[in-house]
Amino acid sequence: MFLKICAAASLGLGLVVACGSGSEGSGPGAEDGGGGAPGSAGAPSPGGASAGSESNAGSPGVEGDLEDSSDSVTISQQAGRADPEGVAATSPRTMELSWRDSQHALRTMSLYGYLYQYDFSFLGGVAGDPEEVTERSVGDDAWGHAGFGYVVSHNTQTGNSPLGKANEPTRVETTAFVGGHHAIHRVELVYDRDQEGGGEGIAIPVVIEWLVATGRDHPVWSVTWKVSDAENPNGVDFDAYRMDVRGPYGSLNFDGAGDKGEGDAVGGVSWGDFELAFATTGAELSLASPWTYDTPNTVNYSHAWTKTVNAEMGIVQTVPGDKSLGYGDYVVGRLRGQQSAAAYPSKGDCNAFGDARVYSMPCVNGWPYQLMNYDWDAGAAKPIAEGTGTKLMAWGSPYGWLGASSYDLFDYSGVADGRGDRSYATFVVLGPKCRYEGAQCSAEGDVALVKQAVDALGSAKLEQVTRGKVTASIAAGPGAAQLKKLVSGYNDTYAAYYVEASDGGASFTFAPAAGKPVDKPIFVLQNVDIGNRPEILVGGEPRAVNTGDASSGAFVSYSPERRELWITLNETFSQAKVVSILP
Structure with missing residues (x-):
């Protein structure tokens, strides 16, 4: 098809x-x-x-x-x-x-x-039965x-x-x-x-x-x-009219509620920057929630979960270590690296945002990634200790990321250029907040698993290429005219590895980082002119292609417009293996 x-x-x-x-x-x-x-x-x-x-x-x-x-x-x-x-x-x-x-x-x-x-x-x-299927309509x-x-x-x-x-x-x-x-x-x-x-x-x-x-x-x-x-008929200076980005943006009943009136309360929120993660630690989210912001982290994300229903939603960037995204103005140098019970600079002081209230959580206007924080806006009547059923999920960036000639990185360690094609990508993650192992819901939920997967994707290497060539640069994002450099062929736009084919094929060693297995990696062969079913070898062993069921060793597609052969290898790589894709 x-x-x-x-x-x-x-x-x-x-x-x-x-x-x-x-x-x-x-x-x-x-x-x-x-x-x-x-x-x-x-x-x-x-x-x-x-x-x-x-x-x-x-x-x-x-x-x-x-x-x-x-x-x-x-x-x-x-x-x-x-x-x-x-x-x-x-x-x-x-x-x-x-x-x-x-x-x-x-x-x-x-x-x-x-x-x-x-x-x-x-x-x-579901408690007691790890094999029971939960169906969810969001x-x-x-x-x-x-x-x-x-x-x-x-x-x-x-x-x-x-x-x-x-x-x-x-x-x-x-x-x-x-x-x-x-x-x-x-x-x-x-x-x-x-x-x-x-x-x-x-x-x-x-x-x-x-x-x-x-x-x-x-x-x-x-x-x-x-x-x-962009159209800019008034010649607005984007260094003064500084713009951010907050997409993907919006609300879904990620707890599976039939409508907003049936939805569960939000149990808590979390987000992560390139180095540290924030998470509330109470049973229900409010501005009085206790929190920590000192957990090691490598992948930018935003995350929320519900109080009673075992449900979560997250936005997880497809590349680790990115300092350019997230709004760090309030948290850096203040509560980042701290816990809510500790004394830290400007604790409880949100007057810079026109908010004279004192509460535990970061200032409503200062969260690095927008979530349902504006439910407690200073101009609203919502009590500090009251919970919320709002399911808003969004992203965040520094002001100036969009269009300015210069903007500060998240931790103020440098500046970057916000002009030209501005691109990024995220996984949109919905699933359980935790998984049961017997009676205990102690296994990680999908957001945690996707963060680990992204860290592994960004750490793996394409080495010892004996046929074809690892792609060095590619369009910065969908529809972009400008190019970005790739490391080991990893294109975060699709969370896939890109290789320039030679005579329709490629052979290389795919090497995960130690302790960071990569599950079901996608490889994209460029400059392929015929959509034939390829012969695929992993570690010298053949893999069945498109068998129609879960036993398939590879799921393969071809884009004639892009001249690309897309291959998902249906296995987990925990050590280096030679991958050969032959026409």
């Missing part, structure tokens, strides 16, 4: 164009669905042909013999969705994107301009700002910070690669700051992508803000 479904919308006209496969002589695409009220239309049958897709052998118009298997990604067009908050226009349709995760269980996201609903399952969520009727995965940017001069979902996408495209084990949902829009007052006419093109892959639990959300292409 090479299925590509796209909608190009002209601003103000709502023109929608369906397109079929991206090969020459394109096949049929999906027709647009009508508008509809919130609700799931149901996932497609596993392995069945999706509405609007081509169920084919070898994909007509694409040279090669790769075929779909019974566990390939499926894409199903469904009716449009309305925004419970009334900010976004009702989408003309939604795309239900379904894939098989690490347990070979089905996961389904309902998307258009952003994520409306996410259905998945997991093991270990919807957008949640306190905060409904839906998830759109962008938001604040600035230092006017308080302008419109929700990105208020901007109708200029293009939405969902593509499953030939072979069907990797798929990308792409959204293009123009972030119009004039959706609120104080926008100064500034409009910045944005490209967002969601990547799903067979064998991988959590989707990757990546973004590029194309600052060089």
Whole structure:
């Protein structure tokens, strides 16, 4: 299958164009669905042909013999969705994107301009039976700002910070690669700051992508803000009008509640910078919550969990050690590296933010990553010790990260340039806060596991390349014109390793760092012109390709547009092994 479904919308006209496969002589695409009220239309049958897709052998118009298997990604067009908050226009349709995760269980996201609903399952969520399956359906009727995965940017001069979902996408495209084990949902829009007052006419093109892959639990959300292409009719100085970024942004009932009125209270929050992690330690989140901010950490993330239901949601950056993200202005030099019971500089003093209250938690306006902290804004009437049911999750950056000629790194150890294409990527993680081992919920939840996985991904090496060449640079992010350098071929946009093929193949040693095993790594071979089923050897032993079930040694797809062969090896690497991918 090479299925590509796209909608190009002209601003103000709502023109929608369906397109079929991206090969020459394109096949049929999906027709647009009508508008509809919130609700799931149901996932497609596993392995069945999706509405609007081509169920084919070898994909007509694409040279090669790769075929779909019974566990390939499926894409199903469904009716449009309305925004419970009334900010976004009702989408003309939604795309239900379904894939098989690490347990070979089905996961389904309902998307258009952003994520409306996410259905998945997991093991270990029930006391006494670690093999019992918990099914969870996560919807957008949640306190905060409904839906998830759109962008938001604040600035230092006017308080302008419109929700990105208020901007109708200029293009939405969902593509499953030939072979069907990797798929990308792409959204293009123009972030119009004039959706609120104080926008100064500034409009910045944005490209967002969601990547799903067979064998991988959590989707990757990546973004590029194309600052060089921004409209700035008033000639605003971005060194004075300093902008940040807070996407992926929004609210989902990650506890599985049917609507906001049924949702559980938030039990706590956590976040991490390149070096240390913060976490509340009480049973329920409030401004009176005790906390620690001295746990070693390597991967930037934001995280929240519920009080009673065993549920969590997190945003985890796909590369470790990044000092450029997170808003450090309040915490660095004050409470970072401390615990709530200790004496530390400026403890309890939030007057700089216009907040004269004294409370345990970091100042409401000073959290490095936005979460549900603004529920307790100084201008609101919410008591300090009162909990919240708001499920808002978001990201954070220094002011100036977007557009300024210079901004401070998180720990003030240096400065960086915020101009040009501005890109980063994160895993969007939903699952249990902990997993039961017998009667005790003592095993780690998904956010902790993904942080470990990212640390391992960023530490592994591609060595001893005997065929092909490790990719040295690549587009900075989705839709970016500028390039970034890669270390050992690792491209954080997709959390995958890139190699330039030689005569359609490559051979190299994949070497995880000591004590940091890498599970189900994705390798992308560039400059591949034919979508054939490859021969794959790991440590000299052959791996079965696209068998249609969990026993497959590799899940392989081909993108004719990108000229790339994508390979997920269905195993865990704990030591160095030679990987050969042969045409």
